[in-house]
Amino acid sequence: MAELWFSPSQLHFSTVHVRGKTNWVSFELGDSEGTFGSGEITATQLASDVAPVVARLANKLRGEKLSSDDDVLKFNRLQPADLEKDVLLATAVSGLRCAVADALAKRAQLPLHRYIRQQHGHAGDPANKVRLYANINRSMLPNDRGPVDRSPETFGKMAERAMKAGFITAKCAPFDECRGPHNKVGLPNCASLGLERVRAAKDAVGPDRTLYVDCHSRFDLNSGFALGEELKVAGAGWYEEPVDPIDDMEVMRQIHARSPLPNAGAEMGYGVAIFERLMQEDVLDIVMPDVKFCGGPVEAYRIGMELEPNHPGSVSMHCPSGPLSLLASAHATAAFGNVLPLEHAVYEVEWRHEVMEPFEQIKNGEFFIPDGFGLGGRVDPVAVELRGRRWDE
Numbered sequence: 522m523a524e525l526w527f528s529p530s531q532l533h534f535s536t537v538h539v540r541g542k543t544n545w546v547s548f549e550l551g552d553s554e555g556t557f558g559s560g561e562i563t564a565t566q567l568a569s570d571v572a573p574v575v576a577r578l579a580n581k582l583r584g585e586k587l588s589s590d591d592d593v594l595k596f597n598r599l600q601p602a603d604l605e606k607d608v609l610l611a612t613a614v615s616g617l618r619c620a621v622a623d624a625l626a627k628r629a630q631l632p633l634h635r636y637i638r639q640q641h642g643h644a645g646d647p648a649n650k651v652r653l654y655a656n657i658n659r660s661m662l663p664n665d666r667g668p669v670d671r672s673p674e675t676f677g678k679m680a681e682r683a684m685k686a687g688f689i690t691a692k693c694a695p696f697d698e699c700r701g702p703h704n705k706v707g708l709p710n711c712a713s714l715g716l717e718r719v720r721a722a723k724d725a726v727g728p729d730r731t732l733y734v735d736c737h738s739r740f741d742l743n744s745g746f747a748l749g750e751e752l753k754v755a756g757a758g759w760y761e762e763p764v765d766p767i768d769d770m771e772v773m774r775q776i777h778a779r780s781p782l783p784n785a786g787a788e789m790g791y792g793v794a795i796f797e798r799l800m801q802e803d804v805l806d807i808v809m810p811d812v813k814f815c816g817g818p819v820e821a822y823r824i825g826m827e828l829e830p831n832h833p834g835s836v837s838m839h840c841p842s843g844p845l846s847l848l849a850s851a852h853a854t855a856a857f858g859n860v861l862p863l864e865h866a867v868y869e870v871e872w873r874h875e876v877m878e879p880f881e882q883i884k885n886g887e888f889f890i891p892d893g894f895g896l897g898g899r900v901d902p903v904a905v906e907l908r909g910r911r912w913d914e
């Protein structure tokens with residue numbers, strides 16, 4: 522096959538207001554022939570805006586012949602190490618790498634998951650659907666009218682709704698009132714309400730289905746030991762990020778050494794090297810690359826291909842954001858052939874599926890990858906018109 526390339530000359534951003542402080546931000550990178558690639562850059566954890574950084578990096582790509590998403594780094598003279606410690610830059614690069622991969626797959630007239638496999642000499646057909654788990658957390662964040670109920674009963678109701686919709690795994694993040702430092706030996710008092718929420722959600726999920734628990738890095742060494750034991754008793758299926766496994770790697774390694782549950786985390790990591798290290802150094806059992814931070818769908822595929830053959834069930838993509846990043850994550854997950862489910866933030870807004878063209882399709886806890894080349898979908902300009910805005914940098 523002749524070498525394919527994509528030479529971007531246009532860049533358009535758009536945002537869709539979701540609820541409360543949440544907006545889904547994405548962009549399209551296009552060439553003069555009308556080929557566009559998309560990337561999502563929603564980053565709720567960043568104070569600075571990602572869009573100007575995307576625009577600055579994209580300027581270096583204008584007029585160049587890009588034949589791989591790695592060219593985003595090449596033409597900006599960036600090394601993976603430059604991105605490991607800079608989440609803002611990593612988010613911008615990941616979005617651009619996603620958009621370039623989307624455009625190149627369109628040029629190759631292949632769906633993205635097939636294009637990624639072809640580029641890596643990976644034989645066989647990827648699946649066209651991906652098993653999801655239902656993260657109920659964002660359905661209980663403040664909406665446009667203010668905070669919403671976060672009682673254990675509501676955690677139970679949301680978990681029940683997910684089970685009725687056909688999911689076999691749910692996740693909650695019940696400890697958001699907890700703040701370190703924790704001076705008490707053992708379990709801090711602030712964790713009691715969170716544990717009640719876990720028990721209510723687990724009651725709804727039932728003994729035969731799974732509940733993951735995300736601790737949003739709100740604990741420390743001693744409270745982390747104690748919490749693991751409590752979560753085991755409460756029937757949790759994994760124990761995610763009592764501390765940040767990248768920033769506090771040694772503390773996480775010690776908690777992991779005594780953890781009665783599998784430990785998951787590292788949602789902010791960039792590049793295959795950091796995820797390999799976390800596994801080799803026994804920091805985690807499960808790594809959670811996020812397509813928006815880890816380098817995009819091609820890098821996520823490489824992480825899956827590097828880790829899954831030696832540690833089956835060690836990669837579960839993190840995806841609490843909009844439908845464009847879920848689509849890109851589904852392509853990557855299908856391409857490497859996942860064992861664990863992919864994250865999906867459920868019940869944040871009822872109209873979520875309408876943001877995409879074609880509509881996002883999720884049935885019985887499974888994501889259906891749309892037909893079509895590249896990602897096979899894009900953020901619908903009509904949805905942007907209705908619920909957000911479009912702009913150029």
Ligand SMILES: [Mg+2]
Pocket residue numbers: 735737761762788
């Ligand atoms: Mg998390």
